[in-house]
Amino acid sequence: MALSNAGSTVSNAFVTQFADDVIHAAQQKTSKLAGSVRTVRNVVGSTYKFNTLSSGGYVKNKSRFEDLTVMSDSSKSMGGSASYVGGVASHATVTATLNNYVSGEYVDDFDQLKTNFDFRQTYAESIGAALARAYDTEIVDALDASSPSTTVTASGGLTKAKFLEIAEGLNSNSVDTADRFVVISPAALTDLLADSGVTTAADGPISNTALATGFIPNFLGFNIVVSNLLNEASTGVRKCYAFQKNSVGLAVGKDVTAMINYVPQKVSHLVAGEFSAGAAVIDTTGVAIINVTE
Numbered sequence: 001m002a003l004s005n006a007g008s009t010v011s012n013a014f015v016t017q018f019a020d021d022v023i024h025a026a027q028q029k030t031s032k033l034a035g036s037v038r039t040v041r042n043v044v045g046s047t048y049k050f051n052t053l054s055s056g057g058y059v060k061n062k063s064r065f066e067d068l069t070v071m072s073d074s075s076k077s078m079g080g081s082a083s084y085v086g087g088v089a090s091h092a093t094v095t096a097t098l099n100n101y102v103s104g105e106y107v108d109d110f111d112q113l114k115t116n117f118d119f120r121q122t123y124a125e126s127i128g129a130a131l132a133r134a135y136d137t138e139i140v141d142a143l144d145a146s147s148p149s150t151t152v153t154a155s156g157g158l159t160k161a162k163f164l165e166i167a168e169g170l171n172s173n174s175v176d177t178a179d180r181f182v183v184i185s186p187a188a189l190t191d192l193l194a195d196s197g198v199t200t201a202a203d204g205p206i207s208n209t210a211l212a213t214g215f216i217p218n219f220l221g222f223n224i225v226v227s228n229l230l231n232e233a234s235t236g237v238r239k240c241y242a243f244q245k246n247s248v249g250l251a252v253g254k255d256v257t258a259m260i261n262y263v264p265q266k267v268s269h270l271v272a273g274e275f276s277a278g279a280a281v282i283d284t285t286g287v288a289i290i291n292v293t294e
Contacts, residue, residue, distance in 0.1 A: 033139045038282065040249065049093040052283060053089055054089050057085050103127045106268040107123070107268055131275060133229065134275075140230060144239065148241070149284050176244050177221055184292070237292065237294070248279065
């Protein structure tokens with residue numbers, strides 16, 4: 001990353017520090033969604049295939065020395081009193097296509113960037129924030145492109161009753177109760193805070209936290225994430241999502257990296273950050289879409 005040219009010399013220490021600032025800023029902000037999905041790093045190639053295996057079953061009272069009938073065997077031919085209970089497990093893959101993202105800005109007065117910490121930090125945070133939004137948008141786009149098996153219509157806003165409906169939908173699909181997330185809009189969060197069934201004194205810790213901070217970190221087994229990147233299903237209706245972590249995948253080919261390059265024709269330095277990643281919904285039964293009227 002060290003750079004030397006006729007116009008100026010940028011020290012290794014400065015370049016490293018700037019790169020660390022960009023990466024740190026991006027990591028802080030991408031934790032909203034990137035940390036809530038199954039992530040695979042160091043992917044080689046333009047696509048990544050997430051392997052899936054549907055629910056299988058078991059053999060009851062297998063006869064002595066009889067061959068085991070495996071979950072993927074659709075014939076289920078068994079002798080004696082043996083019986084197979086459950087469905088046929090089928091293998092499949094879900095493909096995530098990696099997209100390339102880059103953000104940067106030209107800096108005319110590099111002396112100021114080298115000597116003014118606040119100026120450098122501003123650029124680092126701006127680039128990191130842009131890449132963070134790209135990470136989140138990649139995941140939101142994958143959710144938008146999916147067909148979740150559970151749909152909840154919250155025409156009166158996101159309330160406790162609707163949260164229970166979301167949970168019931170995932171529970172009915174035997175979705176793991178650990179690592180559940182719900183991504184909602186600021187308006188949907190306001191709905192929850194205004195619901196007396198959520199924030200009354202009788203609700204104890206939930207109420208106290210919500211009233212003290214203006215935010216509800218988790219509710220009914222879901223970790224709550226508030227995002228301004230959710231799209232509308234129609235005018236005034238926002239698409240929010242609930243999912244189990246392993247139901248959505250993010251394949252990362254290149255983690256966030258930063259660079260500084262001198263561009264002679266601009267008589268400037270280009271400071272930039274980039275990453276490559278692609279998201280996909282792995283299991284639609286572990287995802288719920290909530291259409292919230294705002």
